[in-house]
Amino acid sequence: MAAAGNHHHTNHCDDGSCERLNAEGEVAVARLILDSGDLVHAAKHVGDAVGADPALPEAYEVLAELVAEAGGAQSALDLFPQSVTYAGSHACRAAVLAAVGRTSEAVFLLGAIIGAVPDLPWASVAWLEALATPAAAAALDPAQVGTALAHVTQAIGDPAPEPRRSYVAPYYALVREVVAQHPEQKAMVCMASSLARRMDDLDTAIAWAKTASDIRYGPDRDALGAAMLGSALRRAGRVEEAIDVLQKVVRADWSQSTLAVELAELLGSADRPAEGIAVLERVLKSAPNHEKAAPAILALRYRLDADAAHLVALHDHLRHNPGHGYAGHLLQQLCADKPWLGRDDYAGEATVKGVRQLMESDDPGTENRVGIRLSAMEAPSSVLTGRLVAPNFFVEHEKVHEPDPRLPTRPVHIQPWRFEETVPYPAVPAPSQKAADLAHELATHHWGTPPALYDHAAALAGLPLDDLIGLLVHPPSPVDAPWPDNLAAKYPDFWVRAVQVLACTGIAHYRTDQPWPTSDRRETLLDLLDGTEDWICEAAAMALVTVGWTHPETRADVAHHVTARYQAAAQAGRTRRVEILESLERLTKSCSWTAAGGAPAPRRKLFGRR
Structure with a gap:
């Protein structure tokens, strides 16, 4: 057909x-x-x-x-x-x-x-x-x-x-x-139950599945009825009943591996992931590379301890078994709405809150001089966001707290920002129109998974390095950006951060013919990571994370540098507010695949907000 x-x-x-x-x-x-x-x-x-x-x-x-x-x-x-x-x-x-x-x-x-x-x-x-x-x-x-x-x-x-x-x-x-x-035709009744469930006729779906389960035509057919009954009960919110049904079948016949996977996932959804892991471990003893059990156990382990190492292992499983689409489904599901796994993290600066208030005013595009006064410096990119809304937007800072956030954490060659006292300005030329057009088309606030972001940014691979760096401080206008509901113009901070993440991940594709340890892309990303305390540091860290996920030979190096940047921010956080600290902590955890990228240093109480 x-x-x-x-x-x-x-x-x-x-x-x-x-x-x-x-x-x-x-x-x-x-x-x-x-x-x-x-x-x-x-x-x-x-x-x-x-x-x-x-x-x-x-x-x-x-x-x-x-x-x-x-x-x-x-x-x-x-x-x-x-x-x-x-x-x-x-x-x-x-x-x-x-x-x-x-x-x-x-x-x-x-x-x-x-x-x-x-x-x-x-x-x-x-x-x-x-x-x-x-x-x-x-x-x-x-x-x-x-x-x-x-x-x-x-x-x-x-x-x-x-x-x-x-x-x-x-x-x-x-x-x-x-x-x-x-009613005696079990296989047909099972499929009818599946249709009833999809039609949201759950009572009928459950009744038909029970009918099919009660007819004894052999273990395979009994398992089909149990599977349908479990699915119908699950959709009806009767999770414990569904678990009981599947447990009876699986305990009687452990060769029913597909049902065992469903049972394990039900246990996970019932906040019993450890029991689900035990079920899958038994399945994997006889089928170590089971198409569903192998990725499902990694997903349950992540639900149990939130260690991103399991997500990386899930991606590695998919790399080695590209036909195992279930692994990709689970990875997408687990990463989708988590900061620095499936989407950008939100900015928390007071400047951004001021910009959003300005956006709600009658004339957000005013040419008048408008601004905000702060007790301490914030990310230069937050000021850039204000300038996208109002060209004469400014920020006044009462004091620069130590350590000076304008200074890199080590000597670097690439510095996208320069400062006139505390006022930030781009220190690099604007990108070409081609680069701006590509960024305007491709910038995204949600990317699904780190490997998906890495692949998405490959479209920037042919751009000169100067263009990619220029995008970080000269983002294209969010007006008419291809985001739904005019979201980019309504939330320009989302837009700036999305462009910066895209540009940095584009840098990760620059001159991939060069070996990673001595490559221009590595040196550039590390300079951006360790430069002025800014959203660019987060974007560079995210780009490095995508490299580590997709290129296992880089993982120890990536984890070492991202963790070091987090530790520097934590050290600064002893004496002043570090707005990017929580983001860097999440980014460090997202590359926890080696001892070098293990759990971050213990969090210390931060000093008060402005």
Whole structure:
């Protein structure tokens, strides 16, 4: 049924009006061609009409006219051969199959169509509704219905969103009748439970899964019913019951490794990760590289102790087993919304809060001199953020607390900032227009995982080093940035930080032909890491983290330098506020793959805020 995926359509309108017009046009063309006697050509347009709007009654009226002209449904089948290209033609074939009494084939074919193109109302057809009676459902082949359900459930989501759920509802009504007539057909009932769960009919899903579990046709089939029952109970929030069901099956037959993984994850979701780990350890004794158990145990270990070393190991598992997509799913899930794993960290400077207040004013783009007075210096990039909003934005500092945040923690060659007393200015030229355009297009506040960020920034690999450094202090305007809801312009600090992370990770791709220990990219990133106390330090640390995750031979070096920068910030935090300290702590933990990158030094109480 792969051909059904080649759904034919033309212009799309959100309200469906374009599809309806297209379908009506195809109906008119089909009738004209029917009058000429060219049935093959007419059949193509009938299929296109159904494919454009499967719920259009006129499309099925012209199909009936075509069947009559062909001399009946049996003859009309040849007009819609199995080799047809479009889903609409397949839907016509299903209708004709039903008309000749081959109803099981028709139901199977319609299920395959829904599975291939789930976002159209294929099931809104009279012939399907007519089968939802006890007598008609009893005559259907449960095996074909079960196979069709496998197509449907894989495609519609769990739970199925609207309008898919409404589109599938007529098919589900038939399935309910088939289950009532064939409750002993365990495999089919299991798949029906899966559909009920996706339709959010959880009581029915649980009842059907229990029915399937109670029928004893052998351990494999018993396990399938248990799996469906566990999933339904889990969706219903009855986690402990789901655990009990799966434990019974797994303890009776430890070869049910897939169920064992599900049990372990349920234990994790019930705040019992240690028990889940014990289950997976037993699975891995007999299958050390199990596609799901091997990554799942790393995920549970991370849930248990929040040590990012398990996440790195999860990524390494995926590198060595690229076909194990479950590892990638888990890594994405665990990193997605965590600072410096799946997204940027938030800025906390008082300057940023002032900028946001300015953004809420009537004239945030004012040319007037506006600013804020602080008791101590803050990150130069926070001032840069203010200048993006108001060119004459300024910050006055009452005092520079020691150690001086303007000074690098060691002698460096690259310093993007210069200072006139306490006022920061870019110390490097602006980047080229090409670099600015790339950053404008690619800057992102959420990247998913560190390796995903590393890959994303590869698009900057061909830029000169001066361009990449220039982006750090000359970010493109957030206006018209391709972020949803105008987010970049509303929160310019998000934007500046995103550009800086992108630029630094782009530096990680500079001259990758050079060996890491003596490379320009390493030297540049370390200079930025150890330079003026600023968001750029965080961005450089993040770039180094992505290098460590993706290039294991660099890990000891990366962990050593990121940890050293954190320790320098912690030392400074003894006498003054260090706004980037918490970020650097998180970044240090995100590269805790060796002894050099172990737990950071104990946190000390920080002095009061401004």
